[in-house]
Amino acid sequence: MTALGSAARPEPQSFERVLSSMCTEPHPAAREAATHFLATNPGDPDTYPAVAALEREVVSMLGDVVDHQDPTGYVATGGTEANIQAVRAARNLAATDDPNVVGPESLHFSFQKAADVLDVDLRLAPVDEDYRADVDAIADRIDDDTVLVVGIAGTTEYGRVDPIPALSDVARDADARFHVDAAWGGFALPFTDEQWNFAHADIDTMTIDPHKLGQAAIPAGGFIATDERTLDALAVDTPYLESTGQATLTGTRSGAGVASAHAALSAQWPDGYRENYETGMNLATWFAEEMRVRGYDVVSPHHPIVAVDIPTGDFEALTEAGWRLARTSAGELRVVMMPHVTRDSLAGFLADVDDLASSGEER
Numbered sequence: 001m002t003a004l005g006s007a008a009r010p011e012p013q014s015f016e017r018v019l020s021s022m023c024t025e026p027h028p029a030a031r032e033a034a035t036h037f038l039a040t041n042p043g044d045p046d047t048y049p050a051v052a053a054l055e056r057e058v059v060s061m062l063g064d065v066v067d068h069q070d071p072t073g074y075v076a077t078g079g080t081e082a083n084i085q086a087v088r089a090a091r092n093l094a095a096t097d098d099p100n101v102v103g104p105e106s107l108h109f110s111f112q113k114a115a116d117v118l119d120v121d122l123r124l125a126p127v128d129e130d131y132r133a134d135v136d137a138i139a140d141r142i143d144d145d146t147v148l149v150v151g152i153a154g155t156t157e158y159g160r161v162d163p164i165p166a167l168s169d170v171a172r173d174a175d176a177r178f179h180v181d182a183a184w185g186g187f188a189l190p191f192t193d194e195q196w197n198f199a200h201a202d203i204d205t206m207t208i209d210p211h212k213l214g215q216a217a218i219p220a221g222g223f224i225a226t227d228e229r230t231l232d233a234l235a236v237d238t239p240y241l242e243s244t245g246q247a248t249l250t251g252t253r254s255g256a257g258v259a260s261a262h263a264a265l266s267a268q269w270p271d272g273y274r275e276n277y278e279t280g281m282n283l284a285t286w287f288a289e290e291m292r293v294r295g296y297d298v299v300s301p302h303h304p305i306v307a308v309d310i311p312t313g314d315f316e317a318l319t320e321a322g323w324r325l326a327r328t329s330a331g332e333l334r335v336v337m338m339p340h341v342t343r344d345s346l347a348g349f350l351a352d353v354d355d356l357a358s359s360g361e362e363r
């Protein structure tokens with residue numbers, strides 16, 4: 001029998017042993033909405049006005065999450081697109097022909113893509129001993145050709161929040177734009193006392209991903225800007241569409257992301273997300289302590305991400321046992337307490353860690 005004729009329906013992997021991903025199972029309402037709007041194209045809002053109206057609502061709802069009264073922006077394919085667009089807007093609005101972008105070395109790799117595609121120089125500054133951007137080191141790398149300074153609100157590896165207000169000041173002093181990457185952290189930080197959003201600092205653009213902690217279906221990223229000037233700097237004319245201009249990086253894009261972000265935000269903001277944050281933070285604190293008492297070095301979680309220094313052999317054995325794990329660039333095991341990660345699944349993981357230790361003793 002050929003593959004085409006095969007009766008078996010392909011199945012996606014289960015989330016049960018996925019510990020390092022920043023994606024998760026969509027909220028049930030988000031899954032339903034994604035299917036319902038699958039065949040719409042918000043890339044052509046005049047032809048698909050229903051999804052276009054939903055998208056405007058999503059931007060306004062994201063404004064509530066990031067504390068901006070009157071945000072503009074759109075639902076991107078993810079944090080990567082939103083970060084590229086932040087760099088692109090800054091480059092297009094600046095006068096220099098030799099632009100550079102300055103940020104901490106903890107920046108997500110999407111900025112490497114942005115620098116490559118847009119032909120801007122990416123200048124990375126070392127972080128401090130707690131993995132946060134060092135403001136003086138950032139300031140040292142800024143010059144007259146700096147078009148954008150980037151701070152991270154929830155780093156991908158350690159969940160750290162850079163000193164956003166101070167970075168914003170440094171950017172302003174240099175007449176550069178300021179972007180905050182809250183792709184992962186955006187749906188966690190509203191429930192903390194971190195200084196990270198539009199009410200805390202002078203911010204031009206922000207990335208916040210509904211398809212991570214926002215529990216929307218992929219692809220749903222958020223690109224948020226303070227003024228229309230940013231979108232104007234990104235827009236191109238669009239002949240052969242009913243709509244006359246387009247500021248997104250993609251052309252045709254699925255309305256599934258837009259509709260699912262709308263459904264997830266409607267269902268979960270703010271109480272559902274707060275509950276996720278509190279559950280995730282409790283798990284992170286507990287899991288960090290469980291690994292510590294087993295003798296491992298743990299990077300203390302500020303938010304629901306735990307990094308643990310474990311030997312390569314252990315990492316490989318746990319991967320072999322079916323755990324889906326990733327490492328930080330320094331080599332630590334990284335566990336992200338997404339909504340699908342439970343105390344039961346982590347207890348199963350710890351049991352496997354204990355088996356490693358006892359089989360090690362027998363050897």
Ligand SMILES: *Cc1c(COP(=O)(O)O)cnc(C)c1O
Nearest residue numbers: 078079080108156181183184209
């Ligand atoms: C995940 C992440 C990104 C990239 O987002 P995608 O949705 O995977 O494109 C960018 N920045 C940070 C801080 C992230 O955690």
